[in-house]
Every structure is written in C-alpha cells, then in structure tokens.
Amino acid sequence: MNKKISIFALITILITGIVSMSASKQTVKADDLPIICLGTSLTNDQKDGTLKTLTKPLNNGSYQTITIDGNDLVKYLNPSGDNFTTNSGVWSSAMIKKSASGSGINVQIIDYNGHNNITKITTSQYKNAALTAGISDADIYVTSATPIDGSGALAGVYAAYAKTGENLNQAQVNAAQDEMGTLSKITKENSDKDGYSDAQLNHAVAGAKQEMGKVGNNISNSQIHDIVDKQININHLGDTINNNQKQQIINVLIEVRDSGALKNHNFKQQAASVSQGIKEHAKGIFDKINTPKNRNWFQQIWHNVTEFFGHLFGGTLVLN
Known part of the structure; x- marks a missing residue:
C-alpha cells in the first residue's frame, strides 16, 4: 500500500512539475511586453484608431499602454530648451518593444488612416536621437491621429523605455533633443537644394558617432571636427552644408561626447546599426551617389x- 502511495505521489509530483514548466514558458513578464504611449489629448475615437494603427506589427500579440501628458514633455524635453507646460497637449503616440541583442534601433513612422501626420521629425532623426539618448536594441513605431511635429512621441519613447527598467541619462536626452532640433533645422534650410537629403545628413552623423565610439570618451574637439569633415565628404554634402551648419553638427557631437553617451560599451555597435539602417531605408539615394x-x-x-x-x-x- 505504501509502495502504491509512493508511486502515486511521484506521478503527481511529475505531472505538477510538467504543468508548472509549461505555464512558466507561456508566462510573459510585463516588463518584456511592448509599451504603447498614447497622447493624453487624443479623443476616445483617436485613441482607438491609434491603438489599431500601432498594434498592427504585433499580430494580435500582448502589449501594455501608458499615457503621455504635459508633465512628460516638461520632464524629458524642457531641460534641452523646450518650453512645454504641464498643460501642453500631446497627440503623437508611439510603441516601443525590445528586440534581440545586437539588432540595433529600428524606427518606423506608420500612416494614420493613410496619412503620415508626423510633419517634422524623420525616421532617421528618431533613430539618431534614440541612439544618443541611450536607447539600444529596440523597435520603435510612431504615429499621430492629427498633423503634429512628433515631439510627444519621442517623450513617450523616453518614458516607455524608462518603464522597461532602463534608466536614461538626462544629459544624453538633452543632447538627443538638441541634436534632433539642429538636424531638423539644417534639413529645412537645405530641403530645396539638389544633392541634399535628410538621409545623407543623418547617415553622416551616425557614421561620425560610430567613429567617435572607436576613439572613446576622451576624443578631442579637433578629432570630432576631422570626423565631421570626413563624413560630410563621404556623404556628398560638401557642396550643400555650409561652414555654419558644419559647426552646428560639430557642436552637437561635442555635446553627445560630454553627455557620457560614448561610455556605453555598445554605443559604437548601435551607431553602426543606425548608420546601416539609414542607408538601407534610403537605398535609392545612396545607390545614386555612391x-x-x-x-x-x-x-x-x-x-x-x-x-x-x-x-x-x-x-x-x-x-x-
């Protein structure tokens, strides 16, 4: 009898163990779920439309949501010089999900009801800003229910990344915002010039970051100057980028260095991934110039x- 009980007990333990192992395999930690950041100014219909738009890449997979409001804009964007208030509206939204180690930063702006409503920030600018801010190995999707510059989405990305347990250095976030503002301004100034594209500019900046990463945090201002000169030539921007704009790029990259971004052990690898991603996304442009x-x-x-x-x-x- 005792033998039968022992065998029964053993079978029960084995079955329990198998069920527990199966359940643990199916459990997904909340921190690993993609995070969707919804602008607080969206109407209920716009929230539904935004969720529908941003969840398309998930193929009915699980996700979690957070709301981005004026407080987030003040926290993440004002230290770099913006003038948001706690009452500022937020419409642009984003989703961020972790990707495999070494896969880099990938960004996609998704049309909302057939329209790209992100009026100012490009995918390449988002990639470079995310890299400088300290984000790595992540897929980022951005959309907006109404035409907007896209700043709210970026604040959402910062807030969502922090929610995954990754603390962002505010100095790097400031550098990222200054960088994005500078590159966006240069693109606007050169938008009507032949031989210029935002992809070329951001590819040059990502390439410069990659070279800076090879040297390390002790890289000098003169070395950064030489690297920018080289990248401008490689990307065929020597005839469009003027000296003032070149100095602005140099100043931004000096700020990137001073923010401590280069101390990240995988900064160089992430920069290489961003550079390659920009080139692949604008293959027609680079095939033509190279x-x-x-x-x-x-x-x-x-x-x-x-x-x-x-x-x-x-x-x-x-x-x-």
Whole structure:
C-alpha cells in the first residue's frame, strides 16, 4: 500500500512539475511586453484608431499602454530648451518593444488612416536621437491621429523605455533633443537644394558617432571636427552644408561626447546599426551617389589605397 502511495505521489509530483514548466514558458513578464504611449489629448475615437494603427506589427500579440501628458514633455524635453507646460497637449503616440541583442534601433513612422501626420521629425532623426539618448536594441513605431511635429512621441519613447527598467541619462536626452532640433533645422534650410537629403545628413552623423565610439570618451574637439569633415565628404554634402551648419553638427557631437553617451560599451555597435539602417531605408539615394562617377577625390583615393594594399597582401583589407 505504501509502495502504491509512493508511486502515486511521484506521478503527481511529475505531472505538477510538467504543468508548472509549461505555464512558466507561456508566462510573459510585463516588463518584456511592448509599451504603447498614447497622447493624453487624443479623443476616445483617436485613441482607438491609434491603438489599431500601432498594434498592427504585433499580430494580435500582448502589449501594455501608458499615457503621455504635459508633465512628460516638461520632464524629458524642457531641460534641452523646450518650453512645454504641464498643460501642453500631446497627440503623437508611439510603441516601443525590445528586440534581440545586437539588432540595433529600428524606427518606423506608420500612416494614420493613410496619412503620415508626423510633419517634422524623420525616421532617421528618431533613430539618431534614440541612439544618443541611450536607447539600444529596440523597435520603435510612431504615429499621430492629427498633423503634429512628433515631439510627444519621442517623450513617450523616453518614458516607455524608462518603464522597461532602463534608466536614461538626462544629459544624453538633452543632447538627443538638441541634436534632433539642429538636424531638423539644417534639413529645412537645405530641403530645396539638389544633392541634399535628410538621409545623407543623418547617415553622416551616425557614421561620425560610430567613429567617435572607436576613439572613446576622451576624443578631442579637433578629432570630432576631422570626423565631421570626413563624413560630410563621404556623404556628398560638401557642396550643400555650409561652414555654419558644419559647426552646428560639430557642436552637437561635442555635446553627445560630454553627455557620457560614448561610455556605453555598445554605443559604437548601435551607431553602426543606425548608420546601416539609414542607408538601407534610403537605398535609392545612396545607390545614386555612391557611383565611381560621383565619388569625390577623398573617396577615390581611399578606395585606391585599400584596393592596392588588398592586392598587395593577397586578400581583402579593411582599414578602420
């Protein structure tokens, strides 16, 4: 009898263990769920429409929501010079979800009822700002029920990222906001010029960050100046970016360094991912400018040098 009881007890323990293991596999921690940030000024219909728009990439997966209001704008954006109040309206919204380690920062602006209502901030600007702010390995989706610049969505991204347990450095957030404002202003000033695109500018900045990451937090102002010169030439912006605009880019990147962003051990890798993502998103632009005919003297000499040494050593040579 005791033997039968022991066997029964053993079977019960095994079954309980299997059920517990199965349940634990199906449980998803709340912190791992995508977070949707809804602007507090949305009407009920607009909230429903925004949720419908932002959850499309989830394929009916679970998510959690938070509301972004004037307090969030004041907390995250005012230290960089904005003038929001606690009563400021917020319409633009966003979703952020963690992605696999090393996948980088991916941003998509989703049309709301067939319209892109984010009037000022581009996907490339969102990517660069997120990188500077300290966000890594995340998929970010942005939309708005009404035409708006998109600042509220970015504050939402900061707030949502903090909710996942990742604390953002306010100095980096300030640098990110200054950077985005500067790049947006430069794009507006050059929008009607041939040979210029926002993608080229942001690709140059992301490339500069990648090079800065290789040097580290002790990089000098003169080194940053040289890196910006190089990236402007690589991205064929030498004829459109004037000296004043170049200095603004240098100043922003000095602020990025001073914010402590370069101390992040994976900053260089995330910057490389942002750079590659911008290039892939604007493939038509970069295919057009990166032809032998359109290469400037700097790129042609660099290409010849690497090709020469590659042949000399009987293989492919990569120079960082």
